[in-house]
Amino acid sequence: MRIKFTWDKGVVLLLIVSTIVGSFITPYFATSSNISFVIQDVGEIMIIALPMTYLIIAGEIDLSVASIVGLTSASIGFAYVRGVPFGLSILIGLVVGTLCGLINGILVTKFGLQSLAVTIGTLALFRGLCYVLLGNEPVDFLTAPITHIGYDNIPNTFLPYSTILLVILGAAAWITLHYTRFGRWTFSLGINPGAAEFSGIPVQRMKLLLFTLTGLMSGVAGVVYSFRFASASPSGASGYELAVIAAVLFGGVAIAGGVGTMWGVLAAVMVLGVIRSVLQLSNVSSNALLIVSGSLLLISVVLPRAIEVSRSRRKTSTP
Amino acid sequence: MSKFLSKFFAIREIPVAIALVIVLGVTAFANPAIVSRSGALDIFLGVSVVAFLAVGQTLVIAMKHVDLSVGSTIGFSAWLIGKSTADGHSLIYTMMMVLFLGLVVGALNGYLVAYLELPSLVVTLATMYIVRGVFSQISSGRTIIASEVPKPISFIGLNSFYVVPYMFIVVVVLVFAVGNIMHRLRPARDLYAIGSNLPAANLAGIPVAKRVFSAFLANGLLASFGGIILLSRFNAADTNSGTGLELNVIAACVVGGVAIAGGVGTVYGALIGAVLLQSITMALGALGVGQFWQLAVNGLLLILAISLDRYLTLRVKPSTIMRVKN
Amino acid sequence: MQKKLTRSLIAIAAVAALAVSVAPAQAAGVKGIKTGLKIAIMPKALNIGYFDAWNKGAQTACKEIAAKCTYLGPTEATGPAQVQFINKVVQQKYDVLVISAADQNAIIPALNKAKAAGITIVTSDADVAASGAKSRVTAVLPAASERIGTAEVDWAAEAAGKKGSVAILSAAATAANQNAWIAAMGPYLTKTYPNMTWVGGTVDKSVFYGDDDATKSTAQFNAILAQYPDVAAIIAPTTVGVKAAAAEKQAKKSAVKVTGLGLPSEMAPYIEDGTVEKVGLWNPIDLGYVAVYAAGYAKAGTFKGTVGSSFTAGKTTYKVTAGGITYLGDPFTFTKANIATFKKIY
Numbered sequence: 001m002r003i004k005f006t007w008d009k010g011v012v013l014l015l016i017v018s019t020i021v022g023s024f025i026t027p028y029f030a031t032s033s034n035i036s037f038v039i040q041d042v043g044e045i046m047i048i049a050l051p052m053t054y055l056i057i058a059g060e061i062d063l064s065v066a067s068i069v070g071l072t073s074a075s076i077g078f079a080y081v082r083g084v085p086f087g088l089s090i091l092i093g094l095v096v097g098t099l100c101g102l103i104n105g106i107l108v109t110k111f112g113l114q115s116l117a118v119t120i121g122t123l124a125l126f127r128g129l130c131y132v133l134l135g136n137e138p139v140d141f142l143t144a145p146i147t148h149i150g151y152d153n154i155p156n157t158f159l160p161y162s163t164i165l166l167v168i169l170g171a172a173a174w175i176t177l178h179y180t181r182f183g184r185w186t187f188s189l190g191i192n193p194g195a196a197e198f199s200g201i202p203v204q205r206m207k208l209l210l211f212t213l214t215g216l217m218s219g220v221a222g223v224v225y226s227f228r229f230a231s232a233s234p235s236g237a238s239g240y241e242l243a244v245i246a247a248v249l250f251g252g253v254a255i256a257g258g259v260g261t262m263w264g265v266l267a268a269v270m271v272l273g274v275i276r277s278v279l280q281l282s283n284v285s286s287n288a289l290l291i292v293s294g295s296l297l298l299i300s301v302v303l304p305r306a307i308e309v310s311r312s313r314r315k316t317s318t319p
Numbered sequence: 320m321s322k323f324l325s326k327f328f329a330i331r332e333i334p335v336a337i338a339l340v341i342v343l344g345v346t347a348f349a350n351p352a353i354v355s356r357s358g359a360l361d362i363f364l365g366v367s368v369v370a371f372l373a374v375g376q377t378l379v380i381a382m383k384h385v386d387l388s389v390g391s392t393i394g395f396s397a398w399l400i401g402k403s404t405a406d407g408h409s410l411i412y413t414m415m416m417v418l419f420l421g422l423v424v425g426a427l428n429g430y431l432v433a434y435l436e437l438p439s440l441v442v443t444l445a446t447m448y449i450v451r452g453v454f455s456q457i458s459s460g461r462t463i464i465a466s467e468v469p470k471p472i473s474f475i476g477l478n479s480f481y482v483v484p485y486m487f488i489v490v491v492v493l494v495f496a497v498g499n500i501m502h503r504l505r506p507a508r509d510l511y512a513i514g515s516n517l518p519a520a521n522l523a524g525i526p527v528a529k530r531v532f533s534a535f536l537a538n539g540l541l542a543s544f545g546g547i548i549l550l551s552r553f554n555a556a557d558t559n560s561g562t563g564l565e566l567n568v569i570a571a572c573v574v575g576g577v578a579i580a581g582g583v584g585t586v587y588g589a590l591i592g593a594v595l596l597q598s599i600t601m602a603l604g605a606l607g608v609g610q611f612w613q614l615a616v617n618g619l620l621l622i623l624a625i626s627l628d629r630y631l632t633l634r635v636k637p638s639t640i641m642r643v644k645n
Numbered sequence: 646m647q648k649k650l651t652r653s654l655i656a657i658a659a660v661a662a663l664a665v666s667v668a669p670a671q672a673a674g675v676k677g678i679k680t681g682l683k684i685a686i687m688p689k690a691l692n693i694g695y696f697d698a699w700n701k702g703a704q705t706a707c708k709e710i711a712a713k714c715t716y717l718g719p720t721e722a723t724g725p726a727q728v729q730f731i732n733k734v735v736q737q738k739y740d741v742l743v744i745s746a747a748d749q750n751a752i753i754p755a756l757n758k759a760k761a762a763g764i765t766i767v768t769s770d771a772d773v774a775a776s777g778a779k780s781r782v783t784a785v786l787p788a789a790s791e792r793i794g795t796a797e798v799d800w801a802a803e804a805a806g807k808k809g810s811v812a813i814l815s816a817a818a819t820a821a822n823q824n825a826w827i828a829a830m831g832p833y834l835t836k837t838y839p840n841m842t843w844v845g846g847t848v849d850k851s852v853f854y855g856d857d858d859a860t861k862s863t864a865q866f867n868a869i870l871a872q873y874p875d876v877a878a879i880i881a882p883t884t885v886g887v888k889a890a891a892a893e894k895q896a897k898k899s900a901v902k903v904t905g906l907g908l909p910s911e912m913a914p915y916i917e918d919g920t921v922e923k924v925g926l927w928n929p930i931d932l933g934y935v936a937v938y939a940a941g942y943a944k945a946g947t948f949k950g951t952v953g954s955s956f957t958a959g960k961t962t963y964k965v966t967a968g969g970i971t972y973l974g975d976p977f978t979f980t981k982a983n984i985a986t987f988k989k990i991y
Contacts, residue, residue, distance in 0.1 A: 041729070231753075234818065242444065293452075294449035302437065462692055
């Protein structure tokens with residue numbers, strides 16, 4: 001039985017290989033404390049990569065996710081510092097995140113604007129609101145209850161508390177994308193929106209829902225972020241959006257839409273985290289990580305294309 | 320008369336130009352002190368880098384592509400110029416290095432997008448990382464300081480023709496040069512055809528791959544030579560130079576009528592878009608809007624500009640969307 | 646026979662004296678500090694001249710105490726970026742961490758984890774917030790915030806002729822050191838210079854953040870001028886900010902007075918040509934030097950950082966004051982008169 005080589009299988013393989021190789025390259029990598037750290041390090045990116053996968057498969061994109069993370073964190077800080085109970089502050093933050101996603105969705109579906117362009121606008125708008133809320137007063141959550149689950153491990157294990165969240169969300173996203181009608185509809189949107197509409201899929205409502213979900217999940221990532229650093233600052237999570245998109249694309253999701261798997265994306269996020277950790281612990285400068293990330297991203301699109309081109313050449317050359 | 324008016328407003332650059340006039344007018348009215356030498360200098364200097372990059376980006380966006388690597392390229396180039404000068408090389412040698420950088424990045428992007436037909440968003444996102452990484456590695460923390468900037472380069476930043484810095488004049492000359500080329504040269508106009516209807520462009524016999532490659536190559540070169548403007552603007556360069564510029568450039572283009580959907584827009588519009596965004600930043604300050612609101616308002620206005628642009632596109636007949644001079 | 650013995654003794658003594666005098670100075674180490682410590686020196690961000698000088702002092706101390714020191718940190722001055730490197734320090738089993746906190750809050754959880762892993766931590770130049778004070782043994786800071794803040798106000802007032810409005814171009818909103826100095830500036834200006842005001846009414850509304858980034862600082866300088874065209878003076882309590890402000894002032898040929906905390910080597914061209922009248926700074930070399938010594942003693946257990954305790958670094962003894970902070974002394978000021986000397990040192 002020939003196993004068809006697909007890019008996402010390659011990424012999973014790469015994850016296994018890099019983990020093994022990494023443990024040999026540097027003795028500091030395969031320690032329980034480091035694994036705990038790597039999981040924390042990729043946590044927010046993984047959470048946001050989940051809805052971003054759906055969005056890109058459906059043929060859209062959202063560049064404002066990092067700003068939503070920051071705005072959620074800023075909202076929590078804003079409320080908390082004014083005496084709102086911590087739990088309620090978190091809820092407010094999640095509502096803010098969801099609203100941001102809703103705004104993006106409305107702009108794309110009701111106003112018919114291109115998601116690439118309009119989310120550049122909301123990126124600035126939401127980030128700007130972070131500054132409006134917090135101004136020059138970063139907020140300290142160290143004394144708030146339960147923030148410690150942001151940076152502590154589950155007792156008697158080396159896994160951070162956030163692992164639970166990641167596993168639940170990751171599994172839910174995986175199952176929904178590949179085994180439910182909602183997931184199939186998402187693929188249809190990306191493959192051919194016209195045909196999808198024709199076959200009865202509520203295209204506009206789906207897209208609206210996807211953007212709103214992205215906002216909610218970015219909000220969740222924002223909560224995780226605030227807990228991890230026990231603080232909120234206006235520039236929190238700046239620049240994460242490109243890292244998330246790069247990870248999703250590297251995981252085998254086609255930017256044109258309609259193609260991709262959740263395990264490819266999950267593996268891609270982990271691979272990038274592992275490689276960053278190995279490089280750092282081997283005292284290779286962080287510049288190398290940039291070069292490696294960019295190269296991997298490039299290979300992820302060049303390789304399948306090169307294979308495709310050579311296959312079609314072989315086909316035409318045989319008489 | 321109404322026919323003239325409807326044709327007038329169909330020109331994509333008009334609404335942006337009007338918006339610019341309104342913003343400047345309101346600002347001058349609200350805070351007359353801003354109508355000064357330093358106020359004008361503020362706009363011209365502040366807009367130069369983004370406007371320079373917007374010229375090349377227009378070529379790319381018109382074809383329905385995007386180039387995210389320009390920020391890394393321009394930063395790298397600015398640093399290279401400073402380092403080369405500090406090492407005692409001649410200006411010619413330094414410019415050769417800048418040329419080389421632009422050729423390499425532009426050709427890489429161009430080849431991957433045009434001939435391997437890979438999505439430009441992914442490719443240029445990757446090259447953005449790679450160029451930034453190579454740059455950081457080579458520079459390893461070395462900052463370029465004012466004394467290492469070649470004299471001609473610092474000159475155009477520090478000196479002006481009346482109230483217009485020479486740096487800005489360079490940008491304007493570039494805009495008019497490229498704008499003219501886009502208008503007259505057949506191969507340049509092909510870019511619009513590629514952006515608005517790729518299959519039709521193919522059928523019409525346009526050598527699409529060649530055009531796409533040339534556009535990315537040109538953009539790479541422009542981004543690299545833009546390093547001159549960046550270095551002149553700040554009289555310094557370091558590992559973080561140019562970071563994040565790409566989104567500002569795309570915003571300037573979109574506001575100036577170069578739609579992300581491709582097929583429309585001119586470099587004149589992009590220039591006006593860049594000036595408009597810079598004026599808004601200044602206007603907000605002059606109007607007393609707290610500094611913390613500025614970014615949010617900028618984002619809001621960008622969304623407004625995109626919405627307005629779409630509204631106008633829907634209102635105008637399809638035949639007038641692509642203006643081609645016969 | 647007697648003569649021969651004496652001659653040999655003298656010869657041996659001479660050789661011994663010679664041997665001791667040419668022996669490498671660092672082999673001895675310093676009494677009270679273990680040799681061979683693995684120390685991490687972490688700035689807010691790399692590629693900032695001020696921290697290069699800070700590191701120079703740290704490395705000198707490291708040689709004296711025979712420790713192995715590594716200079717490492719992020720390329721952008723944010724808390725989350727520093728956290729990555731703090732964790733690297735933990736993973737690579739360093740003994741000591743000397744750090745300037747980019748974010749007074751965000752790095753506290755990471756520092757607590759590092760302390761739990763057995764690493765001794767001393768903050769230098771910028772401290773963490775009070776809630777994180779127990780993660781570090783002591784904070785080695787230049788001078789009491791009041792003295793730094795009030796001195797800068799004095800320089801600004803002097804340059805502006807004791808009248809007009811003043812704005813502040815700071816670093817990151819999350820930096821404890823700048824925030825403390827600014828807090829001291831507010832009431833002092835109002836009390837001492839009745840003809841001067843803050844551009845925004847209160848000092849809190851007059852601060853613009855350049856995030857220790859040259860491009861952002863330049864943009865904020867322009868934002869100040871755009872919003873308050875009549876501003877008389879801008880105080881930049883950060884070397885990146887004051888340099889950017891001076892450069893932009895020169896480019897725009899603006900009349901606003903610029904002063905603040907500046908590295909003499911970076912500010913020399915602007916002082917020499919008159920763009921800036923005066924800036925000040927303590928010696929960051931000392932900050933790094935003293936911090937390493939404090940950490941060394943702390944690791945050995947002889948110095949616990951309690952209020953009132955003291956330690957000796959080089960020729961000076963330092964005492965810990967309230968909050969666990971060790972102060973170095975007043976800042977120097979740099980003008981046309983002395984810039985030539987200082988620009989060679991740091």
